[in-house]
Amino acid sequence: MRGDFLLKDQVVFLNHGSYGACPREVFEIYQTWQRELEAEPVHFLGRGFAPVMKQARQDLAAYLGADADDLVYYPNATQGLNVVIQSLAENLPLVAGDEILSTNHEYGALDKAWTFVSEPRGVIYNRVELTPPFTTAEEFADRFLAHVGPRTRIVYLSHITSPTALRFPVELIVKRARSLGLITVIDGAHAPGHVAINLTEIDADFYSGNCHKWLCAPKGSGFLHARRDMQKLLRPIVIGHGWRTTPPGESVYVHEHQWRGTFDPASYLTVPAAIEFQAHHDWARIRADAHVMATYAMNRLIDAFGEPPMSPPTTDWWVQMVAAPIGRCDAGAVSTRLYEDHTIVIPIIDWGGRTFARISVQAYTTRAELDLLVDALVDLVPKFPHPSAKAG
Numbered sequence: 001m002r003g004d005f006l007l008k009d010q011v012v013f014l015n016h017g018s019y020g021a022c023p024r025e026v027f028e029i030y031q032t033w034q035r036e037l038e039a040e041p042v043h044f045l046g047r048g049f050a051p052v053m054k055q056a057r058q059d060l061a062a063y064l065g066a067d068a069d070d071l072v073y074y075p076n077a078t079q080g081l082n083v084v085i086q087s088l089a090e091n092l093p094l095v096a097g098d099e100i101l102s103t104n105h106e107y108g109a110l111d112k113a114w115t116f117v118s119e120p121r122g123v124i125y126n127r128v129e130l131t132p133p134f135t136t137a138e139e140f141a142d143r144f145l146a147h148v149g150p151r152t153r154i155v156y157l158s159h160i161t162s163p164t165a166l167r168f169p170v171e172l173i174v175k176r177a178r179s180l181g182l183i184t185v186i187d188g189a190h191a192p193g194h195v196a197i198n199l200t201e202i203d204a205d206f207y208s209g210n211c212h213k214w215l216c217a218p219k220g221s222g223f224l225h226a227r228r229d230m231q232k233l234l235r236p237i238v239i240g241h242g243w244r245t246t247p248p249g250e251s252v253y254v255h256e257h258q259w260r261g262t263f264d265p266a267s268y269l270t271v272p273a274a275i276e277f278q279a280h281h282d283w284a285r286i287r288a289d290a291h292v293m294a295t296y297a298m299n300r301l302i303d304a305f306g307e308p309p310m311s312p313p314t315t316d317w318w319v320q321m322v323a324a325p326i327g328r329c330d331a332g333a334v335s336t337r338l339y340e341d342h343t344i345v346i347p348i349i350d351w352g353g354r355t356f357a358r359i360s361v362q363a364y365t366t367r368a369e370l371d372l373l374v375d376a377l378v379d380l381v382p383k384f385p386h387p388s389a390k391a392g
C-alpha cells in the first residue's frame with residue numbers, strides 16, 4: 001500500500017510508531033476540512049462547530065467502545081495525560097508519602113509530568129523495574145502489583161510501551177488494581193488502530209490515546225476518556241468559554257474541556273475518515289500480516305545476534321511493533337548510519353542495559369525493507385560498540 005501513503009519514495013520507513021503516517025485519501029479529507037474552515041471561519045467555528053465535533057466524537061466513541069459523553073479530543077496523549085496527572089495531584093489531592101505505582105517502560109515525557117507534580121508534594125513516583133522476559137498476563141500482573149503498598153493511590157502504565165514496544169495486559173491490571181481500591185491511568189498512545197480496543201471493557205478510570213499513530217489520522221488527533229464517576233476530578237488545563245456554560249442535558253466534561261480557544265479542529269474531524277479507511281482496507285488482515293512480517297525480522301535478528309526476546313512472539317505481547325534485541329552497540333551512532341547510509345528510519349534504543357531495534361511494520365512495509373534493515377544492522381553493530389565497552 002505504499003502508493004496510498006504520502007511517504008517519500010527513497011525512505012525505508014520503519015518508524016510508524018513515533019508519529020504515524022497518514023494515507024493520501026485521509027489527508028485530502030483533512031485538507032478539505034481546513035478549506036471549509038477558511039472559507040467561512042466565523043460560521044465554522046461558531047454555529048458549525050458543535051454538531052460536526054459531536055459527530056466526530058460519536059464516531060470515535062463507537063470505534064473505541066465508549067460513550068461519546070465520556071470522550072474529549074485532545075491533540076495528543078501527552079496533553080490528555082497531563083490533564084489527568086495535574087488534576088489528580090490537585091484534586092485527589094496527592095499528598096506527601098502517597099505513591100504512584102508505575103513501570104520502567106513508560107514514555108519519558110510522561111515520567112516527567114508525574115515527577116513534576118510529585119516532587120514538590122513529596123509524592124513517590126515509583127517506577128518499578130520489570131525486567132523481561134515476560135510470560136503470561138497473570139505473571140506480569142503478579143510481579144507488578146506485588147509492589148502495591150499501603151500508600152499506593154494510583155496505578156499508571158502504558159497499553160503499548162514506547163521503549164520496549166510491549167503490549168501490557170491492561171484489562172487484567174485495571175481489574176486487579178480496582179479491587180485494591182486504586183485509581184488507574186492508562187497511556188494508550190500506541191493502541192488505537194494497533195489493537196482492538198473496548199474502553200468500556202478495559203474500564204480504566206482514565207485512558208488517553210492517539211489517533212495520529214496507528215489509526216493513521218492526521219497529526220494532532222488524540223483523546224482523553226474518563227469514567228463517568230471520575231470526571232469530577234478533572235480540571236481542564238485551559239479555562240475558557242466552556243466553563244459554567246454547559247447546556248442542559250449535555251456532558252459537562254465534554255463542554256468544559258473541548259473548547260480551548262481558537263484552534264484548527266481539522267485533525268479531529270478527520271478521525272472518522274481514518275477509521276473508515278482502515279475498515280475499508282480490512283485492517284485486521286493488515287495487522288495480522290504485519291505481525292508475521294515483524295516476527296520474521298525479529299527472528300532474523302535473534303539468529304544474527306543471539307540475544308533473547310523479551311516476550312513470546314504472540315499478539316498478546318506485541319502486534320505491529322516489536323523491540324528486537326540486537327548486539328550491544330552505540331544506539332545513536334547506529335541509528336545515524338542507518339539513516340545516512342541506507343535511508344532507514346528506525347529508533348535504536350538503549351534500555352535496561354541492552355540495545356533494541358524498534359521495528360514498526362505497517363501496511364506499506366515490504367519484506368525487502370526488513371531484509372535491508374537486518375543486513376545493515378549485521379554490518380553496523382560490530383563497528384559501533386556501546387560507549388561502556390569503549391570506556392572499559
Ligand SMILES: Cc1ncc(COP(=O)(O)O)c(C=O)c1O
Nearest residue numbers: 076077078107158161162187189
Ligand atoms: C507510550 C507513549 N506515550 C505517549 C507518547 C506521546 O505521544 P504524543 O507525542 O502524541 O503526545 C508516546 C509517543 O511516542 C508514547 O510512545
